Amino acid sequence: MTVDVVLPCLNEAGALPWVLARIPAGWRAVVVDNGSDDGSAAIARDLGATVVHEARRGFGAACHAGLLAAEADTVCFCDCDASLDPGLLERFVSIVEGGGADLVLGRRRPQGRGAWPAHARAGNLAVARMLRRRTGLRLHDIGPMRAARREALLALGLTDRRSGYPLQMVVRAADAGWRVREVDVPYLPRAGKSKVTGTWRGTWQAVRDMSRVLAEPAAAARVAPERGRVSGPESGGTA
Template identity: 80%
Template sequence: MTNSLSARGDLVLPCLNEAEALPWVLGRIPDGWRAVVVDNGSTDGSAALAERLGARVVHEPRRGFGAACHAGLLAAEAELVAFCDCDASLDPAELPRVAEPVRGGAADLVLARRLPTARGAWPLHARLGNRALARMLRRRTGVRLRDLGPMRVGRREALLALGLTDRRSGYPLQMVVRAADAGWRIAETEVAYRPRAGKSKVTGTWRGTWQAVHDMRQVLA
């Protein structure tokens, strides 16, 4: 596992009861990247498991996806910071390709559009909610994205300068909105999207999806 002194990038992995997925996820971290697992109150031993597997573990007691993501951003030390779900639906091995436009100076923020690899990997209600938010984002900022993808890469100092305040599900959208308002070059690539390991907390349920869409709409209000 890459340490903080040699890391070319830090990968922030918000984590809430992901012990089933962690071995695969951490085993796929590419050379030059360091895993920063942000434990958001797990009760299944995720934090201890992540430490045993060589990840840096940050504890964020405030519940919320945004709270975990931002704690990871604050803890990151590398120039490039990536974010990725910790449920094995996305492959961290894709990071070097996703990050290359930022590393090479062609983009300031890259988001990875999810391409489902199996039926049920991305439920219809979640896709519809995501599509609606993408349309709202385009009307608000002019940025054309097909997916508000959870795998994304930017530069640490620039991300911190956005002053992100949302600590719930609106955090990923607020990042894009504020980046667009700041004149960032925002690009989109594609990654495979697999059925997640374990029980879904957001996209797998109507209630979770509705809450995420509600949080994100507040960002656009």
């Protein structure tokens, strides 16, 4: 089994050793440096990761650059700030490879004080409710930890390059009739300060980005991964 793990990275020198040490054996870590000035790229390379440079700032820009650079049949995404253990992705991949779901998402469960600030949690809850109205998916979290087939992800035609990228992936997957599943994962206090939801202002901007994604018209029907059937926007998915 070959798996690539995309790790968007902006100044995560302190977290990289912990994160990369937990990549499952035989998998490839693809660290996407999004303009770090703390030596993150060099550290990642020294620790054996494949390093991709993405000059355009934005979480979505980094994630998509990693997806394009990936070569494995199955691709995972995970934050690079030590808040999530990439070793947990083995279960995600087993579900995808075993045909249990087309997209597996990590539902974050805070561990310890300060793991998930109130403003960030409130913003996530608001987006999850809007997502339910838009797609019918009964999801609780739009977190960054996930796994799916690479070719199927590319076929979704993702265009957002900001904070809306993870949500757009879910919305377009739902429109295509993908089976979407949540798996609980421990959410630890991150190393360093969040670049997206570390403040109320950052959280508000992320919610605005995601609101624009939810306002997009339903995508045209696409072939559902591995099943060869065409599903329209009404098909939705399961959580």
